[in-house]
Amino acid sequence: MWIYQKNLEYPVKVCGPNPKLAKVIITQYGGPDGELSASLRYLNQRYSMPTDKARGLLTDIGTEEMGHMEIVATIFYKLTRGVSPQQMEAAGLGGHYAQHNHALFWNDANGVPWIASYVQATGDPITDLTEDMDAEQKARSAYEHLIQLSDDPLVTDVLRFLREREIVHFQRFGETLNDVQGFMNSKKFF
C-alpha cells in the first residue's frame, strides 16, 4: 500500500519558462538513470532480498525515489508551462510536442522512451545491491551533468538536492551489501 502526501519532498521553483533546460532534465524522469528506473528497480528487488534490513531499505529508498520522480516532473512541468509549440520546437522538443503536447512522458534527453531493460532483478541479492550502488552513481553523474547545463539557479538548487540524495543512497546500499554478504557467508558450510 502507498499513501500519497500532497506536497513535494523538496520545494521546486523556477526562474521562468526554459524548454531547453526541460529537454535535458527529462532524462531524470524517464532516462536509463532516472527516477522511474530507480523507484521501480528498488521496489521490485525487495521480494528476493534475504534480510529485513535489505527489504526495509529498498522499500524506503524506492519510496523516496517516487517522490524524486514527482520533483523532476514538477521541474519539467514548470519549465514548459505556457511555452508555444514553436518555442518547444526551437528547444529541441518538437518531437515531444508532436507526440505529447505539454504532457509528461518517460523519455531520455534524446526522446528515447523508457524501457524495462534499464533495470534488472537477478534474484541474487549481492548482484542486485551492486547494481543499486552502480545506479546511484550513474544518477549522481547525470545530476552533475545537468547542474553543468543548468542556467536557472533555482533549478540548480533542486538538482543539487537530488544529487546529494544519490550519494546518501549509495552509502546506505553499500552498508546493506556488506550486511547481506555477512549474512550469506554465515549460511555457507564447506
Next chain:
Amino acid sequence: MDNSQENPQAQKVIITACDHNNQLAMLLEIQQLQFIAIELNLYLDTHPDDQQALMSYNSIVPQLKQSIASYEQLYGPLFHFGLSTSQLTWQWINSPWPWDM
C-alpha cells in the same frame, strides 16, 4: 500608495498573496522536519541499534505530526485514504497540487 480602503478587491488580492506565502512557509517547515525523518529513517535501516539516531527520529515524529495538523487546519488535508479528515465540501480536490504551488 495604500489604496486598499478605496478598493476592497485590491486588499483581498494582497491578503491572498500573503496567505500563499504563509502556506509555503508552513509547508517548508513540514518539508524540513520530514527530511530529517527520511534521512534518519534510511540511516536506522542500516544502523538499527543506534540509540542516539533512534531518539532523534522519535523526537521528530511528534513535531512533524504537529506541523502537519496545523497546516491541515488552515489549508486542507495533505493525506487521503483515511489519514486526514475533511470539511465540507470535500477538500482533497480543492487544495493546490504540488506542481502548481
